[in-house]
Amino acid sequence: MNSHLLSIAIWVPIVGALFVLALGSERRDLVRWLSAVVAFVSFLVTIPLFMRFDSSMAGMQFVEHASWIPRFNIEYFLGIDGISMWFIVLNSFITVLVVLAGWDVIKEKQAQYMAAFLIMSGLMNGIFSALDGILFYVFFEASLIPMYLIIGVWGGPNRVYAAFKFFLYTLLGSLLMLVALIWLFIESGGSFNILEWHQLRIDMAPQILIFIAFLLSFAVKVPMWPVHTWLPDAHVEAPTGGSVVLAAIALKLGAYGFLRFSLPIVPDASHAMAPFIITLSLIAVIYIGFVALAQEDMKKLVAYSSISHMGFVTLGFFIFNPLGVEGALVQMVSHGFVSAAMFLCIGVMYDRVHSRQIADYGGVVNTMPTFAAFFLFFSMANAGLPATSGFVGEFMVVLGAVKYNFWVGAAAATTLILGAAYTLWMYKRVAFGEVANRHVAELEDINAREYLILAILAIAVLVMGVYPFPFTEVMHASVDNLLKHVAMSKL
Numbered sequence: 001m002n003s004h005l006l007s008i009a010i011w012v013p014i015v016g017a018l019f020v021l022a023l024g025s026e027r028r029d030l031v032r033w034l035s036a037v038v039a040f041v042s043f044l045v046t047i048p049l050f051m052r053f054d055s056s057m058a059g060m061q062f063v064e065h066a067s068w069i070p071r072f073n074i075e076y077f078l079g080i081d082g083i084s085m086w087f088i089v090l091n092s093f094i095t096v097l098v099v100l101a102g103w104d105v106i107k108e109k110q111a112q113y114m115a116a117f118l119i120m121s122g123l124m125n126g127i128f129s130a131l132d133g134i135l136f137y138v139f140f141e142a143s144l145i146p147m148y149l150i151i152g153v154w155g156g157p158n159r160v161y162a163a164f165k166f167f168l169y170t171l172l173g174s175l176l177m178l179v180a181l182i183w184l185f186i187e188s189g190g191s192f193n194i195l196e197w198h199q200l201r202i203d204m205a206p207q208i209l210i211f212i213a214f215l216l217s218f219a220v221k222v223p224m225w226p227v228h229t230w231l232p233d234a235h236v237e238a239p240t241g242g243s244v245v246l247a248a249i250a251l252k253l254g255a256y257g258f259l260r261f262s263l264p265i266v267p268d269a270s271h272a273m274a275p276f277i278i279t280l281s282l283i284a285v286i287y288i289g290f291v292a293l294a295q296e297d298m299k300k301l302v303a304y305s306s307i308s309h310m311g312f313v314t315l316g317f318f319i320f321n322p323l324g325v326e327g328a329l330v331q332m333v334s335h336g337f338v339s340a341a342m343f344l345c346i347g348v349m350y351d352r353v354h355s356r357q358i359a360d361y362g363g364v365v366n367t368m369p370t371f372a373a374f375f376l377f378f379s380m381a382n383a384g385l386p387a388t389s390g391f392v393g394e395f396m397v398v399l400g401a402v403k404y405n406f407w408v409g410a411a412a413a414t415t416l417i418l419g420a421a422y423t424l425w426m427y428k429r430v431a432f433g434e435v436a437n438r439h440v441a442e443l444e445d446i447n448a449r450e451y452l453i454l455a456i457l458a459i460a461v462l463v464m465g466v467y468p469f470p471f472t473e474v475m476h477a478s479v480d481n482l483l484k485h486v487a488m489s490k491l
Contacts, residue, residue, distance in 0.1 A: 005049055006062050006078040006129045009088060010122045013042040013095065017118035020111050028110055032103055035114035039099045042121060043092040053085055055474050058481035060131065060195070068135070073190050077132040082478030083259055083329065084128045086471060087252055090336045091128070093460075094248045095121040097453050098241040101344055104449070105240065105351055106154065113154055117241060120146040124249050128256065133181045133192040136260075137174070140253065144170055147242065147250065155237040162230075162237035169220050169230040177217035177257075180210045184265065198264040198485065207269035214262045215273070221254025224314060225284045228307050235303035236356070240347030243299065247306050247339035252332050255313045259325075259482065263317065267486040274318040281318070282411050284311025289418030293425070298349075298356045301426055302342045305382060308415060309335050309394075315412055316397040319404035320486060325479045326472055327396025333471060334381075334389035334464060341378040341457040345371070348450055349430075353439045358429050362436030367443040372431045374446075374454040379427045381461050383420040389464035390419075 016038030023031050053061060060079030068076045080088065098117050106113045123146070126139035144167055152163035183206070184197050191197075202210070220227045231251075235243050263270050285308050292304035309331065316328025348371060349364070350356055365372035381388035384395075394415065402409030435441045446454065464471060 003062050004064060005045060006064055006080065006088075006125070008045045009042065009049070009092065009125045010078075010129070012045060012122070013038060013092075013118040013125075014122035016042070017115035017122075020115045020118065023111055031111045031114060032099075035099045035118065036096070038118055039092075039096045039121070042118075043089075043096050046089045046092045046125075049080065049085055050089055050474070053082075053474060055082065056477055058082075058477040062129075063131075068132075072134075072192075074134045074192055075132045076135060077193065078126075078129045079131050080129050082475035083482070084256065085474055086329070086333050087128045087249075087256065088125050090333055091121055091124045091249045094245060094336060094340055097340065097344070097456065098244050100449060100453055101244065101347065102239075102241050105347075109153065113150070113239075113241075116146040116150050117245065120150075120245065124253075127253055131194050133184065133194055133197070135192075136194070137178060137181060140177075141171070141174060143250070143253070147246065150242040150245075151234055151238045154239040155242070157237075158233070159237045162233040165230045166234045169223075169227065173217040173220035173227070176213040180213035183210065194260065194265075200265065202266065204268055204272075207266040208272065211262055211266045211269035211273055214257065214266075215277075218254035218257040218262070219280075221257070222251060222310050222314060223254070223307060224280050224311070225288060225307070228284070228288070231307060232300050232303040235306075235343075236297060236299050240343060240350070243303075243343040243347075244340045247302075247343060248336040251306060251310055252336065255310065255317070255328070255332060258314070258317050263486050264482060270318070270486065271320070274320070277314055277318040278408060281311045281315035282408070284308055285315065285412055285415045286418070289415060289422065292422040293418070295422075296358055298346045298358055298426060298430070299343070300356075301358075301422060302339065302346065302382075305342075305419070305422065306335065306339050308418070309339075312394055312397050312412065312415065315408075316393075316400060319400050319408070320483060321400045321403055322476075322479055322483060323396050323403065324400030325483065326475055327393050327398075327400055329393075329475050329479070330389075330396060330464075330468060330471055331393025334393050334461070337457055337460045337464065338378060338381045338388075338390050341374075341454065341461065342382055344453060344457070345375045345378060348446060349443075352443055355439075358426060360437070361430040361440060363431075363433050363440055364443065365431045366435050367440060368445045370451065371446045371454075374458060375431065376427060377458055378454075378461070379423045381465070383423045384416050387462070387465045389461045389468070392465060392468045 063079040066076040123143040130136035295301035313328040316324040381390040
């Protein structure tokens with residue numbers, strides 16, 4: 001299936017961002033409306049990817065192929081399968097909400113703020129559709145720049161420290177990935193084609209080394225325990241929009257890398273290292289859940305919650321059964337909706353009170369009843385309530401883990417208890433009880449713009465929770481094909 005939909009999805013937001021920058025921050029209304037139009041058009045472009053996607057096909061669709069740097073066989077090679085398709089739609093969808101969320105909140109350098117998110121949206125789409133190793137690496141590294149600026153320019157008091165920590169952690173990890181890509185280029189006879197790398201027969205010793213190189217790169221992005229420490233700092237200091245994109249999209253890049261690189265290219269090493277990855281994942285699920293329970297800052301709590309939920313994703317990938325892998329992919333999409341909503345809810349309160357401390361709230365339901373209802377719904381989804389999207393992926397991974405090993409499944413299931421504990425305890429202290437102070441007493445309920453954003457996310461969370469079939473159906477053939485490839489290659 002040939003089309004240029006993927007290129008349009010990548011370059012429309014990037015080119016649109018240049019026009020937004022050209023307007024300058026003085027024309028606030030024009031900047032906001034143009035940013036919204038560019039983001040919305042970029043999202044509309046991704047809808048045919050879903051509508052025209054053939055879910056019976058395991059291979060790549062919407063393929064685009066052109067020579068880029070012929071001397072080194074580097075190509076502009078794009079395509080998506082059932083594993084990557086939903087992430088492009090999710091990324092473009094979240095970008096629309098982020099632009100709307102910053103409508104009135106961002107007062108300074110608004111054009112640069114909006115442009116940074118649009119550029120990042122295009123780069124993220126490039127990561128999820130790149131099938132050339134160097135093209136993937138270029139998009140992967142370039143996506144650090146707008147996020148670094150978003151944290152460093154529009155963040156909190158310690159924004160420079162958080163931005164540097166984010167940049168250094170992720171950059172140092174991905175340098176090892178570059179070494180692995182060069183080795184695969186040499187081993188394949190001079191090709192950066194990722195699909196050709198999937199067919200390579202590599203001895204066990206180099207497989208282990210390549211796996212470790214990819215692991216160190218992708219684990220930082222997920223982030224997995226113990227290389228997760230940059231994430232709470234980045235979330236706390238980032239503006240609301242930065243936290244939303246970081247949690248909803250950026251964390252998915254590392255997990256996606258495991259499915260596109262680690263499992264298909266070095267399958268034997270993936271099997272050999274699976275117990276180690278499962279152990280790290282369970283530590284993230286359980287230990288980080290207890291860490292979240294101890295937090296007094298709402299953003300930090302939801303940041304640690306994200307680490308715990310992403311532990312479910314890596315667990316699902318490395319138990320090597322369809323329920324686990326599909327459940328992990330569903331969990332990634334669901335986490336995109338739920339974490340975005342949680343950070344937006346915290347942003348709504350922060351914009352009014354200028355505090356993220358749980359102790360500074362109490363009785364919010366009395367002054368903001370509509371907001372409190374949305375916040376409760378998203379809190380329940382974050383805790384994995386049945387009929388919300390948060391339940392579907394976690395339940396599938398737990399089922400897959402029980403098939404793999406009962407005790408692994410039992411340990412993973414503790415997240416349903418821990419998630420309810422830290423999320424609902426936070427909600428109780430923030431929303432319920434008597435009005436705690438004059439700041440809460442003076443709060444005004446959400447306006448039409450905020451209502452629209454939260455309502456759209458609530459519908460997405462509910463639809464995915466009640467009827468997950470469209471999400472799982474798309475990925476089924478690609479996941480089965482991947483697992484067959486990994487099983488056949490097992491030594």
